[in-house]
Amino acid sequence: MDDYKEIKELLKPRRDIKASEELRLKVNRALEQKDRKHVIRQWVFGGIGLSAVAAVLMFVLIPSGMSAKEILAEAIKALESTEYIEMTVEIRTRPVENFRYIDINEDFVVHNIYIADSDSLLKWRIDKGERIATSNGSDIYTWLPSLKLGMHLSGVDNERVLGYMATLLTSKKILETELYNCTNGDGAEYKVNKKGNEIILTVHAVPQGNFENPYLLNSSISESENIRRYVIDADTKRLKRATVSVISRNREITVLKISAINYGRHKYDICRLADGIRYVETDNHPVGLIGLSAEEAALTVLNAFADWDNSVLDKVMMRAVSDITYREKFSGSRLVSIGHSFTSGTSNSIFVPYTLELRDGSIHCHNIALQETDSGGWIVTGGL
Amino acid sequence: MFKKTRHKTISRIIEDNLDYLVSFAYYRLGNHDEAEDLVYDAILKFLERDTDNIKLESIRLYIFRIVHNLCLDYVRSDHKDLLPIENFDIGEGVDEALDLEDADRINACLDALPLREADVIRMHVIDGLSFVEISGILSITQSTAKSRYKSGMDKLRNLFINKKMS
Numbered sequence: 248m249d250d251y252k253e254i255k256e257l258l259k260p261r262r263d264i265k266a267s268e269e270l271r272l273k274v275n276r277a278l279e280q281k282d283r284k285h286v287i288r289q290w291v292f293g294g295i296g297l298s299a300v301a302a303v304l305m306f307v308l309i310p311s312g313m314s315a316k317e318i319l320a321e322a323i324k325a326l327e328s329t330e331y332i333e334m335t336v337e338i339r340t341r342p343v344e345n346f347r348y349i350d351i352n353e354d355f356v357v358h359n360i361y362i363a364d365s366d367s368l369l370k371w372r373i374d375k376g377e378r379i380a381t382s383n384g385s386d387i388y389t390w391l392p393s394l395k396l397g398m399h400l401s402g403v404d405n406e407r408v409l410g411y412m413a414t415l416l417t418s419k420k421i422l423e424t425e426l427y428n429c430t431n432g433d434g435a436e437y438k439v440n441k442k443g444n445e446i447i448l449t450v451h452a453v454p455q456g457n458f459e460n461p462y463l464l465n466s467s468i469s470e471s472e473n474i475r476r477y478v479i480d481a482d483t484k485r486l487k488r489a490t491v492s493v494i495s496r497n498r499e500i501t502v503l504k505i506s507a508i509n510y511g512r513h514k515y516d517i518c519r520l521a522d523g524i525r526y527v528e529t530d531n532h533p534v535g536l537i538g539l540s541a542e543e544a545a546l547t548v549l550n551a552f553a554d555w556d557n558s559v560l561d562k563v564m565m566r567a568v569s570d571i572t573y574r575e576k577f578s579g580s581r582l583v584s585i586g587h588s589f590t591s592g593t594s595n596s597i598f599v600p601y602t603l604e605l606r607d608g609s610i611h612c613h614n615i616a617l618q619e620t621d622s623g624g625w626i627v628t629g630g631l
Numbered sequence: 632m633f634k635k636t637r638h639k640t641i642s643r644i645i646e647d648n649l650d651y652l653v654s655f656a657y658y659r660l661g662n663h664d665e666a667e668d669l670v671y672d673a674i675l676k677f678l679e680r681d682t683d684n685i686k687l688e689s690i691r692l693y694i695f696r697i698v699h700n701l702c703l704d705y706v707r708s709d710h711k712d713l714l715p716i717e718n719f720d721i722g723e724g725v726d727e728a729l730d731l732e733d734a735d736r737i738n739a740c741l742d743a744l745p746l747r748e749a750d751v752i753r754m755h756v757i758d759g760l761s762f763v764e765i766s767g768i769l770s771i772t773q774s775t776a777k778s779r780y781k782s783g784m785d786k787l788r789n790l791f792i793n794k795k796m797s
Contacts, residue, residue, distance in 0.1 A: 264654035
C-alpha cells in the first residue's frame with residue numbers, strides 16, 4: 248500500500264486544525280449539564296437532515312378562501328422530534344418484487360416498516376416477507392431470504408430503492424415532499440380539509456414519465472395517475488393514516504394503505520442483517536457490452552443462456568446474481584425471437600421484448616431491461 | 632457510582648477528541664466556524680441519546696459517525712462547496728486564509744473522485760483513521776473500505792502521473 252507514498256504526501260494536511268477555546272468551554276458546559284431536559288441550540292443549516300425547500304410545515308385552521316398552496320406555505324412549526332416509528336403498510340404488489348413495484352390486479356401484501364430517526368441519521372427497515380431492506384442512514388442492504396442473496400448499495404438515495412415508500416419514512420418528509428411538488432408545479436393538485444381533530448391532505452397527481460409505450464404505466468405510484476390522501480392529527484401534527492389510489496380506466500383502485508402507525512421508543516436493532524445471506528457489493532458493476540445497439544446486446548445476452556457463457560454474462564450481470572437467480576431457470580434455453588427496443592415511464596432502462604424456449608420446452612416471454620454504463624456498455628437490470 | 636464513572640470517561644473521550652472532530656469537519660466544510668458549530672451540535676445530539684448500551688470503546692467512533700453524517704447532510708443540502716480562496720477576505724486573519732488554502736488544495740485533489748472513494752481516502756490519509764475505524768463509522772466491511780481506498784488512490788496516482796507527463 249505504500250505505492251501511494253507520493254499521493255499521501257500530496258494529500259497530507261500542512262495545517263493543524265484545532266478546536267477553539269470557545270468550543271471547549273461550550274462543550275464542557277454541555278457535559279456538565281448532561282441531565283438537562285431542554286437543549287437550546289443554534290442549528291446553522293436550517294433543519295435536521297431536511298432539504299432546502301422547507302424545514303418543517305404546520306397546518307393551521309383553514310380559513311375560507313385560501314388556496315391549498317397558500318395554506319401549505321403559510322406557517323412553519325417544528326414537529327416534535329420522533330425517534331421511532333413502527334408502521335404497517337399494505338400494498339398491491341407481489342411479495343418478491345422490488346419495493347417500487349405495484350400491480351392493481353394483485354392482492355395486498357403487508358409491509359412492516361420500522362424507522363429510527365435520530366442523530367440526523369434515518370435508519371429504517373422494510374420487511375415484505377420475501378424481500379427485506381434496511382438502511383443505517385448511508386448504506387442500504389436488501390435481500391431475498393429464499394435465495395439467500397442480497398445487495399449492498401452505498402451512496403444511493405432511499406427513493407431509488409423504495410420509490411414512493413421513501414416518502415413514508417418520516418412524516419416530515421411526506422409534507423415536505425408534497426409541498427415541494429406543489430411549489431414546483433409537477434401537475435399535481437392539492438386540497439386541504441379539516442374534519443374534527445384531523446387534517447386531510449389530498450393530492451391528485453398525473454403519471455410521471457413518457458408513456459408512448461405504456462409498459463410501465465401503473466407499475467409504480469409515480470408512474471400512475473394517483474390520489475394520495477393523508478390524515479394528520481391536528482394537535483400533534485403526526486401522520487395517522489394514508490392511502491394511495493391509482494386511477495385506471497376511470498376506476499379508483501386503492502394500492503397502498505397505512506393500516507397502523509405507532510410512535511414510540513426504539514425497541515431493537517432495525518439495521519440487523521440476516522445471517523446466511525450472500526451480500527453482493529454493487530460498487531463494482533460489470534463493464535457491459537460495448538459497441539452494440541440495445542437489440543444486439545439483448546441478442547448476445549439471451550443467446551449466451553444456451554451454454555451459460557460466463558464470458559458474456561459476467562459483462563452484464565454480477566456472477567452471484569446470474570448464478571443464484573437465473574442459471575437454474577435459463578441455462579440451456581433457446582432464443583426464439585427478439586423485438587424492437589422501447590422506453591417507458593421514468594426508467595433509465597431500455598427494454599427489448601424477447602421469447603425464449605426454456606430447457607423444459609415451455610415458452611417464456613418478457614422484456615429484458617438494459618441500461619448503459621458511463622462507459623457506454625449495456626448491462627442487464629431486469630426483465631428476466 | 633458506576634454511571635458517574637462512565638460519564639466521566641465519556642467526557643474525557645469527547646475532550647480528547649475535540650481537535651480531531653473539528654479537523655474532520657473542517658476538511659469537509661471548509662469553514663472553521665461551521666465546523667465547530669457542527670461538532671458542537673453532534674456532541675449535543677450524542678448527549679441527548681440513551682447511550683448506556685454503547686460500549687465505551689465504541690463511543691469515539693459513534694461520535695465520529697454523527698459528525699460524518701451531519702457533514703453529509705450539510706453538503707447535500709446544497710449549501711456550498713468550499714469557499715474558493717480568491718473570494719476569501721484576507722482581513723479575517725492570515726491563519727484562517729492559510730487553513731482554507733490547505734483545505735482547498737486537498738479538496739481540489741479529491742474532487743475528481745467519486746464521493747465514497749474520496750470519503751475513505753479523507754478518513755485514512757487526512758483524519759488518520761484505520762480501516763477498522765473507517766468501517767465502523769461508515770458501517771461497511773473492512774474489505775469495502777480498503778477496496779474504495781485502493782480504487783481512489785489508483786485514480787489519483789494516474790491523474791498525478793498524467794499531470795507530470797503533460
